[in-house]
Amino acid sequence: MSEKIVVGVDIGGTTIKVGICSSEGELLQTYEGPTEVEKGSEAVCNNIAQYARHIVEQSPYNWDQVEGVGIGIAGFLDIPNGIVKLSVNLHFNNVNLKAFLEDKLQKKVLVNNDANVAALGEAWAGAGRGVDNCVCYTLGTGVGGGVIVSGKIVEGFSCMAGELGHMSIVPDLEAIQCACGKMGCLETVSSATGIIRMAKDAVERGDRTSLSFVTNIMAKDVIDAAKAGDEVASRIVNRAAFYLGKSLAAVAVVLNPQRFIIGGGVSNAGDFLFDQIREVFKKVTPDIAQEGVEIVPAILGNNAGIVGAAGLIIRS
Known part of the structure; x- marks a missing residue:
């Protein structure tokens, strides 16, 4: 397979949901794992990276086909720099999520507010298509x-x-x-x-x-x-x-x-x-x-x- 895919990540206080999407917005595969907030922000960030890798490994695709990884997270964000200033549910305080994941995954990573991300999902591939x-x-x-x-x-x-x-x-x-x-x-x-x-x-x-x-x-x-x-x-x-x-x-x-x-x-x-x-x-x-x-x-x-x-x- 040579087609490009994108990985989307929805971070919740209990569960991290991950999906593979086509470039047209079709959801091809999903996976979810525990957030493990109690282990600290670094452990949560490592879980995100691990689950993103895992879903691709378990799919018909390979990591080279991944165009990038998008992240939706609740909290106050510095969106351009991908920094989570404060996320109460995740106990994140000034966590540079974008930099951490780009280093771990060697892919482009974009981070945005969870409500914005849900809106974009509906606009791109849902009721707003x-x-x-x-x-x-x-x-x-x-x-x-x-x-x-x-x-x-x-x-x-x-x-x-x-x-x-x-x-x-x-x-x-x-x-x-x-x-x-x-x-x-x-x-x-x-x-x-x-x-x-x-x-x-x-x-x-x-x-x-x-x-x-x-x-x-x-x-x-x-x-x-x-x-x-x-x-x-x-x-x-x-x-x-x-x-x-x-x-x-x-x-x-x-x-x-x-x-x-x-x-x-x-x-x-x-x-x-x-x-x-x-x-x-x-x-x-x-x-x-x-x-x-x-x-x-x-x-x-x-x-x-x-x-x-x-x-x-x-x-x-």
Whole structure:
């Protein structure tokens, strides 16, 4: 085989996921191994290098065919230099991941924020395929995001572009403090954590809801209850969708993307959630800024990070 391949790496606090991608974004093979954070940053970096080598050795390809290795990692980064300034989950502090891996692997290595990388994965080979300009939201424990313009990740002056979950969008009288320290962030109402918080608050207030009988409330419980007609749960999901729709409207008049892609666990609510988001977006966005704009679910799931990491090499 003479075709070129790319290795993508998605680093999590528990597991490191590695994949081989073709130059067109097709995920050809995957592998995962333990992160072993407790052994220290050097051990984690060595694991990344080992798993990247291992997946190629176990494939029909050879190391000479590898164009480069892309890395997605959560944390505060110096993206141009591939330095992880701080990653709380991994206990990384000023780790020059790019230099370490290029020395170990003797290949080009590019490092980027995990949310940016997931967005690039969807843009390159997922729900954004064929679209040059798109914005991706990930609705999980928090609200992650990534902005793709002309096929490239928008990183911003200090590598903080695309922090969509920290748009201050909830009015002061309704706002609570976000984990970032500021008030009224989108993340406080539209993440799984925000939905769970609102549900628990309702139960503690004594609101009449079927959620009172759920021992350990999860976002899915709230969504399922809303679908079943529970009024309290419906209000919570409506609120999450409302502020999501408003945030899309704000982004639309700044960036005018062709497509919004929404992924993460909360997005599994499907059309029940998406229809509400689209309705709000249509209501509050100027006609010319919403014309032809699509709001669609992500399709790569847990593989978005691997594919997007590989895409860093192809799209650089």
